[in-house]
Amino acid sequence: MCDCRFDITYNDLNPTVLFVSKGRMTKNSRYHNHDFTEITFIMSGKGHYLVEGITYEVQAGDLLICNAGINHNNIVINDREPTFEFFAGFTDFHFKNMPANTVSLKNGDCIMHTDSKLRQELLKYCYAMLAENETNQVGKYFMIKAYLIQFLLLIIRQNTEPAPKQEGYHFDSHYKSDVVHQIISYLDAHYNEKISLDAIAQNMYLSSVYISKIFKDETGESPINYLIKIRLEKAKEMLLVTNADSIKKIANQVGYEDVYHFSKLFKKYYGMSPLHYRKSVE
Known part of the structure; x- marks a missing residue:
């Protein structure tokens, strides 16, 4: 080895x-x-x-x-x-x-x-x-x-060129870090869809309570907070480059059907409404 x-x-x-x-x-x-x-x-x-x-x-x-x-x-x-x-x-x-x-x-x-x-x-x-x-x-x-x-x-x-690929064997792992990595990958890919922690837990044959605990242990925050941050970061990018889209449409595109709830979350995290943010960077 x-x-x-x-x-x-x-x-x-x-x-x-x-x-x-x-x-x-x-x-x-x-x-x-x-x-x-x-x-x-x-x-x-x-x-x-x-x-x-x-x-x-x-x-x-x-x-x-x-x-x-x-x-x-x-x-x-x-x-x-x-x-x-x-x-x-x-x-x-x-x-x-x-x-x-x-x-x-x-x-x-x-x-x-x-x-x-x-x-x-x-x-x-x-x-x-x-x-x-x-x-x-x-x-x-x-x-x-x-x-x-x-x-x-x-x-x-x-900032470093990757090392040459090494010959060897691949072993499947089931450590909690791997579970968290799978959850993060799923949230990154499906942030704009309806996401249920219970559904994710069932698909992984784990309990939602256990998933929430190990996710917070590994990342310092809950899966829901992590998802919110992904969605709001995506929304910020859209607010900058898609000026023709309404706030409601952007909210829908990042997974929120309720534009009022989306605006409330955005203001909580960034200190201003989505509309104010768009105007501040124009």
């Missing part, structure tokens, strides 16, 4: 996690740097970042990577629309073909834009780390580290 532990690092991937947190961008921060790597994931909203004298526009789904010694600060551009950010600071790591304690993007930039699928995966780990950070469960530091490692590997995979 091939030992692939070092296919992406020079040694075991065992970063020291310094902090994880969530914040709302309410004012400009001071221009500063760190002696560790800090990642900032824009969870919602938009803003600007000044990094080494260059101003970057950021919005939901963007990832900012500031390695040690990189000067940066955030700039608020719209205090009416809340901008929420996830932060993580860490050190003691070394990826192949990168300097020690450095995450390098393939374009040489400090900003990484994500598509809808990757954004949802990264959000999943952000919420998992935040949820774990709020508990008093024994071993929470190591749980946070485990989630952060997975978060980092998703980033590295996007």
Whole structure:
């Protein structure tokens, strides 16, 4: 059997996690740097970042990577629309073909834009780390580290050429992570349809209570909240590119028959109605 532990690092991937947190961008921060790597994931909203004298526009789904010694600060551009950010600071790591304690993007930039699928995966780990950070469960530091490692590997995979396919055997697995992955894949593919957790559970020969529990254990949120976020993210994209469609039609296209319920959810998550959001980006 091939030992692939070092296919992406020079040694075991065992970063020291310094902090994880969530914040709302309410004012400009001071221009500063760190002696560790800090990642900032824009969870919602938009803003600007000044990094080494260059101003970057950021919005939901963007990832900012500031390695040690990189000067940066955030700039608020719209205090009416809340901008929420996830932060993580860490050190003691070394990826192949990168300097020690450095995450390098393939374009040489400090900003990484994500598509809808990757954004949802990264959000999943952000919420998992935040949820774990709020508990008093024994071993929470190591749980946070485990989630952060997975978060980092998703980033590295996007910025590294895939390794040659290895010969070997495929074994079916029934671990709870596989169950959760199947549920996420189903929600991603069928978000615009009527979805019943009971029906999913029956098809998987599991109870809906068990599915809800392991899903929250793995992602930090319920399947319903995960589905809502997928639908609302899709709706935001439609509001930007399909101006001819009514709010009711967009609501129907992402799985909501009741436009009032859709608008209420949208405002709850983004702080404004769908119509106001459409007008704000025109």
